[in-house]
Amino acid sequence: MKKLLTLAAVALVGALLAFVLIPDSKTAPAFNLPDLNGKPVSNADLQGKVTFINFWFPSCPGCVSEMPKVIKMAKDYQGKDFQVLGIAEPFDPLESVHEYVKQYGLPFTVMYDPDKAAAQAFGTQVYPTSFLIDKQGVVLKTFVGEPDFGKLYQEIDRELAK
Numbered sequence: 001m002k003k004l005l006t007l008a009a010v011a012l013v014g015a016l017l018a019f020v021l022i023p024d025s026k027t028a029p030a031f032n033l034p035d036l037n038g039k040p041v042s043n044a045d046l047q048g049k050v051t052f053i054n055f056w057f058p059s060c061p062g063c064v065s066e067m068p069k070v071i072k073m074a075k076d077y078q079g080k081d082f083q084v085l086g087i088a089e090p091f092d093p094l095e096s097v098h099e100y101v102k103q104y105g106l107p108f109t110v111m112y113d114p115d116k117a118a119a120q121a122f123g124t125q126v127y128p129t130s131f132l133i134d135k136q137g138v139v140l141k142t143f144v145g146e147p148d149f150g151k152l153y154q155e156i157d158r159e160l161a162k
Contacts, residue, residue, distance in 0.1 A: 026138065026139055027043075027137050027138055027139070028043050028046055028053075028122075028131065028133050028137050028138070028139050029043070029118075029121035029122055030042070030043050030121065031043055031087075031117070031118040031121055031122075033087065033111035033112070033113060033118055034111065034112075035109050035110060035111050036097070036098060036101060036110050036111070036112065041085065041109060041111055043137060045083075045085075046133055046137040047135070047136070047137055048081060048135055049081045049082060049083045049135060050081060050082045050083075050132070050133070050134060050135055050156055050159045050160055051082070051083050051084075051085060051131075051132075051133040052070070052073065052082075052083070052084045052085070052130060052131070052132055052133075052152075052156075053084075053085045053086075053087060053122070053130060053131045053133065054070055054084065054085070054086050054087070054128060054130045055087050055089060055113075055118075055119055055122070055124045055127055055128060055129045055130065056086060056087070056088060056089070056127055056128045057088050057089045057090075057091040057092050057097070057127060058088070058092045058096050058097060058099075058100040059091060059092050059096070060091070060127045060128065062127065062128050062145060062146060063127055063128040065146065066128055066146040066147075067104065067106075069146070069149050070084060070086075070108075071104065071105075071106060071107060071108075073149065073152070073153070073156075074106075074107045074108045075107055076153075077156065077160075078107070080160055081135065081160060082156060082160060083108065083109070084108035084109075085108065085109050085110075085111070086106060086108060086109065086110040086111070087110075087111050087112075087113050087118050087119070088110060088111065088112050088113065089113055089116060089119055089124075089127060090112070090113065090114050090115070090116065091127075094112050094114075097110065097112055126144050126145070128143075128145065128146065129142065129143065129144050129145075130142070130143040130147060131143070132152070132155060132156070132159075134159055134162075135159070135162070140155065140159070141155065
């Protein structure tokens, strides 16, 4: 009886670990936000492009630290089926986001998430948090904090080659 309970416990722990550690591909959640110029952007805009969605805000130290690398990545993949979408969270006013985008010349679409609806849909709680999404709109990877950009570039290259 004791052996049976031990085996059952081991099987349960193994199943839970597999559930937690094996990524399940899921479609990116629905979102619909205007960019800083008023043009609507939604998850429909993910189709056909590998996408890096970055949740950030201007006064976030980690966000500011990684932003030059995000800008470089957007420029490095310009002209390919790749896009960066920045979603600024309302920890700073919209005017601060506009000022930051202008000052640093962000070369990608930036939206403002005034009620955190997009952040909640994606399940973000820590910033920066980013998502790599394939051409079909499936979330491939979630990055909490700054990603390893060398590995990220390899993943993007693999997805673009498909």
